[in-house]
Amino acid sequence: MSDVIKKATRESYGEALTALADKYPNLVVLDADLAAATKTGIFKKAYPDRHYDCGIAEANMMGVAAGLAAAGMIPFASSFAMFAAGRAFEIVRNSIGYPHLNVKIGATHAGISVGEDGATHQCCEDIALMRTIPGMTIINPADDTEAKAAVEAAILHEGPVYCRFGRLAVPVINDPASYKFEIGRGVTLREGSDAAVIATGLMVNEALIAAETLANEGISVRVINMHTIKPLDEEIVLAAAKECGTIITAEEHSIIGGLGSAVAECVCAACPVPVRRVGVNDTFGHSGPAVELLKQFGLSAEHIAEVVREAVRAK
Amino acid sequence: MDEMLVRQLQIHACRIRMGIIDGVYHAKSGHPGGSLSIADLLTYLYFTRMHVYPDNPDFAERDRLVLSKGHTAPALYAALAEKGFFPMDEMKTLRHIGARLQGHPCITIPGVDMSSGSLGQGISVACGMALAGKHRNDSYRVYTVLGDGEIEEGQVWEAAMFAAHYGLDNLTAIVDNNGLQIDGKITDVCSPEPIPAKFEAFGWRVFEADAHDFNDLDRVFREAERVTGQPVAIIQHSVKGKGVSFMENQVSWHGTAPNAEQYEKAMDELKEALSRLEAQA
Incomplete structure (x- = not known):
C-alpha cells in the first residue's frame, strides 16, 4: 500500500x-x-x-x-x-x-x-x-x-x-477527475446486503477496508460515505435499513449526537433496524500518536469489522 | 445646531418614547429603562447622521447600526417606525405571538441590520461590517450601541482589540452609560469603570457626551467623524428611564412593564411633553 x-x-x-x-x-x-x-x-x-x-x-x-x-x-x-x-x-x-x-x-x-x-x-x-x-x-x-x-x-x-x-x-480514496460532490447526498462506495456501514470523515476508508475483509468471510457489506451530516441523506439511510436490515455507523466523534445519532433518529422514525455506533465511546481522549490512538479508541477497520460480524450474527 | 432642528429632534424622540412605552405595555414585558436612555441617541443617529432608506432598507451602501444591547429593542423599533420603516402602531404587537417585532432585534425586520440580544456579540458583528467596508473601500459607517453593564462581557474587549488593530475608523461604538444594570449599580455589581480609560488603553479615540442634549451629541459625533486610523468610542452619560418621571434612575424599570395605571401616567407625561414641543416648533 x-x-x-x-x-x-x-x-x-x-x-x-x-x-x-x-x-x-x-x-x-x-x-x-x-x-x-x-x-x-x-x-x-x-x-x-x-x-x-x-x-x-x-x-x-x-x-x-x-x-x-x-x-x-x-x-x-x-x-x-x-x-x-x-x-x-x-x-x-x-x-x-x-x-x-x-x-x-x-x-x-x-x-x-x-x-x-x-x-x-x-x-x-x-x-x-x-x-x-x-x-x-x-x-x-x-x-x-x-x-x-x-x-x-x-x-x-x-x-x-x-x-x-x-x-x-x-x-486519498476519491478520484478527483470523476468525483462529484453534492451537499446532502451520501455516496454508496460499495454495494452489499448483509449490513450497511455508514461512515464519515477518515472512517470512510476504514469502512472500505473492513468491507473487503468481511467479503473474504462471505459477509456482504454496503459502504456509504456520509460526507454531509446535516442535512442528512435520509433516502440513502432508509434504503440501507430496508435492504441490509442492520446499520453500523462509523465516525471520529462521540457516539453521542453525531452521525450515529442522526442515523438512529432517522431509522427509528421510519424503518427501525438495529443501529450500532462506532465512535468515541463517551470518554475524553489523551495524548499519543494519532494512528495508535485511533486503534486504541476502536476507530479502525478491525473494530468496524468486529461490530459488523456481531450485527450480522444478531440478525 | 439649529434651534428648530433641535426642537424637531425632540419631537421625534418624544414620539419614540411613546412607542417604547406603548410596545412594552402591550407586550406586558420588555425593557423600558435602557430603551428610554437611548431614545435621544437613536433619534439623533437616524434623523441626522445615518444614510438609511425606508423604501430600500437593504441598500448595500447604507450606514448600519447594530444594537449590541439588544434588550432595548423597543427603542430601535420605535426609532425605525418613526423613520418610516413600518407603522408606529405596530409597536402594539411587540413580543406577540405571530408578530414580526421579536423581543430582541431580528434581522428580518425592515431596517434592523443585525439580530442581537446575547450581550457582547453585537460589537463583533459591527467590527465585521466595518471591516467589509474597509476591505471594499465603501463609504458607509457602522454604529453599535452597547450597555455599560454589557461591557462586562469579555467578547467586547476582544472586539475592541480587533477594531483598533485594523484601524476601523468607520466604526463608532456608543456606550450607554446610565450606571445601572439588572442587579444594581454597575459599580456595585462588577465595575467596568473606568470606561473611557479602558477604551483608550485598547487604542480607541474616546469622547464623552450628554446623552440627552442634542447639541452635545452633535458636537461629539461631528468631531468623531473626523477621526482617522482608529475606532471611536462615545461614552454617553444617560439617565435610565429618561423622559418618564417615575422610571428615571430606577433600576426596577430595567425589565418591567408598566401596569395600566402606570401606562396611562407615562403616556400622559409624554403627550404633554409632545404638545409643549409642538407648540414651540
Whole structure:
C-alpha cells in the first residue's frame, strides 16, 4: 500500500481556498492565530489582503465573520474544531445561525487524531453541537478530493456551513477527475446486503477496508460515505435499513449526537433496524500518536469489522 | 445646531418614547429603562447622521447600526417606525405571538441590520461590517450601541482589540452609560469603570457626551467623524428611564412593564411633553 497518496484534509482546505480565491472575489479568510496549523497560511501567503488574523479570540472572530457576511462577503472563519464549535458555540448560534448568515466555518484538528496535544484539543463533540443549530449545514469530508470539493460547495451554498477537517494525513480514496460532490447526498462506495456501514470523515476508508475483509468471510457489506451530516441523506439511510436490515455507523466523534445519532433518529422514525455506533465511546481522549490512538479508541477497520460480524450474527 | 432642528429632534424622540412605552405595555414585558436612555441617541443617529432608506432598507451602501444591547429593542423599533420603516402602531404587537417585532432585534425586520440580544456579540458583528467596508473601500459607517453593564462581557474587549488593530475608523461604538444594570449599580455589581480609560488603553479615540442634549451629541459625533486610523468610542452619560418621571434612575424599570395605571401616567407625561414641543416648533 506504499503507493497510496495521503494528505490531511486541513491541507486540502488551505489549498482549496487559495485555488478558489480568484473565482470568488468576495471570499475572505479569518483565523485566530492558528493560520499555520489550519493551513489557511497557504491562502494568507498568496492573498495577504484577504486574510484577517483575529488573534486568540474565537468568539470575536465568529462575530466578525457574521458582520462580514451581513455586508455581503463570504468569510471562512478558521480555527480548531474545539474552539470554533466549542468555545464559540453561542456566538455561532446567535450571531450566525439565528440570522442565517453566509458564514463558512473551517474547523480543523477535529477528533482524536489531533494526537499528542491530548484531550483539551481533541474535539469529539462538534458535530453534536452544530447539529442542534437550525439551518446549519455540516460537512465532514473523507479525503483530499472531497475536502476540496466541499470547500467550493460551501461557497456556493447560501447560508452557514460547518466544514470539519483533520490534522492526520489520510489516504486519498476519491478520484478527483470523476468525483462529484453534492451537499446532502451520501455516496454508496460499495454495494452489499448483509449490513450497511455508514461512515464519515477518515472512517470512510476504514469502512472500505473492513468491507473487503468481511467479503473474504462471505459477509456482504454496503459502504456509504456520509460526507454531509446535516442535512442528512435520509433516502440513502432508509434504503440501507430496508435492504441490509442492520446499520453500523462509523465516525471520529462521540457516539453521542453525531452521525450515529442522526442515523438512529432517522431509522427509528421510519424503518427501525438495529443501529450500532462506532465512535468515541463517551470518554475524553489523551495524548499519543494519532494512528495508535485511533486503534486504541476502536476507530479502525478491525473494530468496524468486529461490530459488523456481531450485527450480522444478531440478525 | 439649529434651534428648530433641535426642537424637531425632540419631537421625534418624544414620539419614540411613546412607542417604547406603548410596545412594552402591550407586550406586558420588555425593557423600558435602557430603551428610554437611548431614545435621544437613536433619534439623533437616524434623523441626522445615518444614510438609511425606508423604501430600500437593504441598500448595500447604507450606514448600519447594530444594537449590541439588544434588550432595548423597543427603542430601535420605535426609532425605525418613526423613520418610516413600518407603522408606529405596530409597536402594539411587540413580543406577540405571530408578530414580526421579536423581543430582541431580528434581522428580518425592515431596517434592523443585525439580530442581537446575547450581550457582547453585537460589537463583533459591527467590527465585521466595518471591516467589509474597509476591505471594499465603501463609504458607509457602522454604529453599535452597547450597555455599560454589557461591557462586562469579555467578547467586547476582544472586539475592541480587533477594531483598533485594523484601524476601523468607520466604526463608532456608543456606550450607554446610565450606571445601572439588572442587579444594581454597575459599580456595585462588577465595575467596568473606568470606561473611557479602558477604551483608550485598547487604542480607541474616546469622547464623552450628554446623552440627552442634542447639541452635545452633535458636537461629539461631528468631531468623531473626523477621526482617522482608529475606532471611536462615545461614552454617553444617560439617565435610565429618561423622559418618564417615575422610571428615571430606577433600576426596577430595567425589565418591567408598566401596569395600566402606570401606562396611562407615562403616556400622559409624554403627550404633554409632545404638545409643549409642538407648540414651540
